[in-house]
Amino acid sequence: MKLRLRLRGVRCALATFGLGVLGYCGYVLADAWQFQREASVAFAEELAPVVVTPVRVAAERIWGRVAVERLGLSVIVLEGTSAATLQRAAGHIAGTGMPGEPGNVGISGHRDTFFFPLRHVRTADVVTVTTRAGAFRYRVVSVTVVQPDDTGVLDADETQVLTLVTCYPFTFIGSAPERFIVRAERVI
Numbered sequence: 379m380k381l382r383l384r385l386r387g388v389r390c391a392l393a394t395f396g397l398g399v400l401g402y403c404g405y406v407l408a409d410a411w412q413f414q415r416e417a418s419v420a421f422a423e424e425l426a427p428v429v430v431t432p433v434r435v436a437a438e439r440i441w442g443r444v445a446v447e448r449l450g451l452s453v454i455v456l457e458g459t460s461a462a463t464l465q466r467a468a469g470h471i472a473g474t475g476m477p478g479e480p481g482n483v484g485i486s487g488h489r490d491t492f493f494f495p496l497r498h499v500r501t502a503d504v505v506t507v508t509t510r511a512g513a514f515r516y517r518v519v520s521v522t523v524v525q526p527d528d529t530g531v532l533d534a535d536e537t538q539v540l541t542l543v544t545c546y547p548f549t550f551i552g553s554a555p556e557r558f559i560v561r562a563e564r565v566i
Contacts, residue, residue: 406465407491413454414453414466418443439456441469441470441509442455442509443508444507444508446496446499446503446506447504451493453493454468455470457469464488465488467492468486468493469486469487470483470484477514477540478514478538481534482533483507483538483540483541484532485507485541486542489545489546489548493544496544497548497558499560501518501519503518503562504518504565505540505560515564516538516563516564516565517563518560518562520559520561521560522561523546523558528557531543531559531561537563538564539561539562540562541560541561541562542560543557543560544558545557
């Protein structure tokens with residue numbers, strides 16, 4: 379009889395813990411989607427008077443938007459890649475280029491939220507990056523998988539390229555062991 383009561387108590391405790399974890403995950407996702415809605419409206423209002431030169435922004439401020447229409451991907455991009463930033467948006471990788479300038483524009487996002495649609499990206503897909511400086515179109519030229527320490531994918535040269543980075547594999551549970559890299563060249 380005592381064993382049954384203990385088992386019932388353990389079951390109740392585990393069920394309560396499970397519900398708590400699900401509630402927390404639901405809160406995090408709801409917060410991220412609510413932020414995306416509000417930031418999209420704020421960014422659209424900022425775009426009304428378009429600036430013609432690239433503008434650098436402070437960390438965790440709205441940097442722009444990245445979209446791949448064919449995939450239904452459209453996400454606000456903040457400056458920086460802190461955990462808090464990537465929980466609510468994609469992030470412009472510090473030290474990488476700005477659209478409209480020669481160099482490599484690096485944008486990172488979580489594979490299990492905003493960048494999940496990238497699993498279906500194909501060569502020749504068009505990626506649009508919109509900032510206060512305007513809209514910039516890039517055509518996907520390659521999709522690769524690399525090790526997390528392979529930062530050479532962000533190297534810059536005199537061309538205008540965009541590199542989207544997320545973890546891989548997309549369905550991996552926990553910290554994924556590799557990085558999914560989408561490289562696109564500017565369409566002028």
